[in-house]
Amino acid sequence: MRSMIAALAFFSLACSANAETMEERTAACFACHGEKGQSETENTPSLGGQQAPYALIQLFMFREKLRTFEPMNDMAKGFTDDDLQKFSDLISKLPKPKPPEDAGEGAKMQRGLALVQQHRCNNCHNADLSGKENVPRIANQREDYLNKTLGEYKDNTRHGYDATMADVMQVVTKEQIADLAYYIAHVR
Amino acid sequence: MYGAAAQQPASPPAAAPLPPGSPMIGRPDNEAAQKLAPVAPPPLAAAPDKLPLAKLKVPAGFNIEVYAAGMANARSLALGDKGTVFVGSRLLDKVYAIINKDGKREVKVIASGLYRPNGVAFKDGTLYIAELSKVSKIEKIEDNLDNPPKPVVIYDNLPKDEAHGWKFIAIGPDNKLYVPVGQPGNNVLHDENHGQIRRINLDGSGAEVVARGVRNTVGFDWNPETKQLYFTDNSRDWMSEDLPNDELNRITKVGEHFGSPYCWQGNIPDPEFGWGHSCSEFTPPVGLMGPHAAALGMRFYTGSMFPKTFKNAIIVARHGSWNKTVKFGGDVVVVHLNKDGTVKNIEPLITGFLEDNKYVGRPVDVMQLKDGSLLVSDDWNGAVWRVTYGKQKVAGQ
Numbered sequence: 001m002r003s004m005i006a007a008l009a010f011f012s013l014a015c016s017a018n019a020e021t022m023e024e025r026t027a028a029c030f031a032c033h034g035e036k037g038q039s040e041t042e043n044t045p046s047l048g049g050q051q052a053p054y055a056l057i058q059l060f061m062f063r064e065k066l067r068t069f070e071p072m073n074d075m076a077k078g079f080t081d082d083d084l085q086k087f088s089d090l091i092s093k094l095p096k097p098k099p100p101e102d103a104g105e106g107a108k109m110q111r112g113l114a115l116v117q118q119h120r121c122n123n124c125h126n127a128d129l130s131g132k133e134n135v136p137r138i139a140n141q142r143e144d145y146l147n148k149t150l151g152e153y154k155d156n157t158r159h160g161y162d163a164t165m166a167d168v169m170q171v172v173t174k175e176q177i178a179d180l181a182y183y184i185a186h187v188r
Numbered sequence: 189m190y191g192a193a194a195q196q197p198a199s200p201p202a203a204a205p206l207p208p209g210s211p212m213i214g215r216p217d218n219e220a221a222q223k224l225a226p227v228a229p230p231p232l233a234a235a236p237d238k239l240p241l242a243k244l245k246v247p248a249g250f251n252i253e254v255y256a257a258g259m260a261n262a263r264s265l266a267l268g269d270k271g272t273v274f275v276g277s278r279l280l281d282k283v284y285a286i287i288n289k290d291g292k293r294e295v296k297v298i299a300s301g302l303y304r305p306n307g308v309a310f311k312d313g314t315l316y317i318a319e320l321s322k323v324s325k326i327e328k329i330e331d332n333l334d335n336p337p338k339p340v341v342i343y344d345n346l347p348k349d350e351a352h353g354w355k356f357i358a359i360g361p362d363n364k365l366y367v368p369v370g371q372p373g374n375n376v377l378h379d380e381n382h383g384q385i386r387r388i389n390l391d392g393s394g395a396e397v398v399a400r401g402v403r404n405t406v407g408f409d410w411n412p413e414t415k416q417l418y419f420t421d422n423s424r425d426w427m428s429e430d431l432p433n434d435e436l437n438r439i440t441k442v443g444e445h446f447g448s449p450y451c452w453q454g455n456i457p458d459p460e461f462g463w464g465h466s467c468s469e470f471t472p473p474v475g476l477m478g479p480h481a482a483a484l485g486m487r488f489y490t491g492s493m494f495p496k497t498f499k500n501a502i503i504v505a506r507h508g509s510w511n512k513t514v515k516f517g518g519d520v521v522v523v524h525l526n527k528d529g530t531v532k533n534i535e536p537l538i539t540g541f542l543e544d545n546k547y548v549g550r551p552v553d554v555m556q557l558k559d560g561s562l563l564v565s566d567d568w569n570g571a572v573w574r575v576t577y578g579k580q581k582v583a584g585q
């Protein structure tokens with residue numbers, strides 16, 4: 001949390017200076033979301049390789065407080081429409097996150113794969129879970145963030161842009177969320 | 189499903205069956221189906237100079253122009269007594285007003301911080317707003333457009349489901365507010381409080397269910413001659429590319445059941461829930477609106493600007509399909525009725541929203557202005573279009 005506050009302070013500075021380059025402005029993003037968008041911060045997603053339309057929707061929702069997470073709501077507060085577009089394009093061009101070094105525990109991976117197939121995650125999110133358009137890349141996202149997000153969709157504390165994920169998660173159990181998150185984080 | 193699996197020997201072993209209630213039920217496990225997913229509109233309204241006006245086509249004698257732009261995710265329309273046009277949104281938290289003043293139009297946000305405020309209705313100076321699970325009102329709204337008071341909740345005895353939870357609302361000739369409660373998922377059995385249209389008094393009292401077996405209606409209006417309620421209903425996904433059709437329904441008696449989730453389009457028993465039922469148990473639609481077409485907003489045309497054949501015909505906005513390889517709909521059509529109130533034929537009024545199987549716009553709601561011209565909301569562009577007939581007064585296409 002301390003690093004986040006520091007990042008926030010830095011970001012406010014970055015934003016107040018209009019002449020700042022995009023590179024300078026994105027330094028604040030990377031303070032939490034990791035170098036080149038490969039997050040090493042708890043519960044904080046990697047941004048690299050994210051689908052630009054999805055990233056735009058999320059930044060927009062943070063700005064409009066349709067998705068609530070205070071640090072991000074503050075960050076996006078002063079963004080113009082053009083900023084939203086620029087940042088989402090930039091995020092999409094960062095390298096996609098790498099899978100963890102360990103291949104994942106066999107039985108857990110098997111259970112996760114079966115759930116991905118059963119619930120057709122691999123349809124909207126693509127066979128390799130790289131996402132498409134407004135559907136996000138989830139492959140090799142941080143496991144803790146996946147766990148948190150799937151749980152929030154299930155109990156509707158995170159409001160999606162549309163109802164799709166709330167609808168899908170209704171029938172997925174809490175135990176299954178853990179296996180799904182593990183598999184998606186480790187998928188190769 | 190077995191056939192598809194047989195054509196793909198290399199694919200992994202068949203997935204476990206989906207648990208009951210999953211929105212993915214019926215979704216075949218093949219490459220073509222995997223390409224289909226709900227299409228989300230851009231969150232930012234199109235800039236006025238980027239609107240696809242030049243791509244939209246209307247029949248000879250009709251004209252189309254931009255009425256107002258800059259209203260991200262513009263959805264349902266309602267008309268105030270003093271000519272203000274109110275516009276709801278589904279993916280944002282805002283209700284907009286298009287204000288007509290000294291021949292100029294201005295867009296204002298008149299309510300924000302709302303949750304999926306898709307529905308708007310107007311009566312005797314009061315604006316009614318339907319969010320996902322509550323209905324509220326703002327009295328004397330047109331006298332307070334510069335500083336509107338916060339909406340006051342009149343009714344919130346509604347489920348909170350996200351799926352088909354957003355609402356179209358309208359006030360009937362009986363002076364009651366009609367509020368739909370969608371089926372909470374693509375194809376699910378549900379309790380008595382879902383899959384219906386109910387009506388309430390304008391103070392929120394006296395709720396009564398007027399229709400059941402309604403999957404997801406996002407538009408309705410009353411026949412000006414018979415006073416019967418007609419409503420569009422979106423049929424289920426994943427049965428097939430070309431079936432079932434969306435429905436145009438008519439309520440002839442209170443409490444009628446229109447089939448969902450047991451029977452579709454009046455003659456197709458649901459492969460899962462149709463067992464033990466017959467389509468003859470349910471009220472069939474008066475007309476079919478096309479497969480996965482997403483027939484949404486609809487109004488009877490009562491004006492005198494359009495040709496005589498439009499009198500008391502229904503104009504319907506078809507938002508357009510997602511659950512279909514070659515997209516269908518994404519247009520505004522006119523539905524002519526037979527003397528018995530059933531559908532005679534359907535003709536296009538606005539086309540061109542669909543280009544190379546991609547949307548450049550998506551019509552949501554239609555509404556007639558006092559001069560007989562027609563407004564059409566578009567949630568893809570965050571704009572409202574206006575269709576006129578006869579000699580064009582505005583320069584444009």
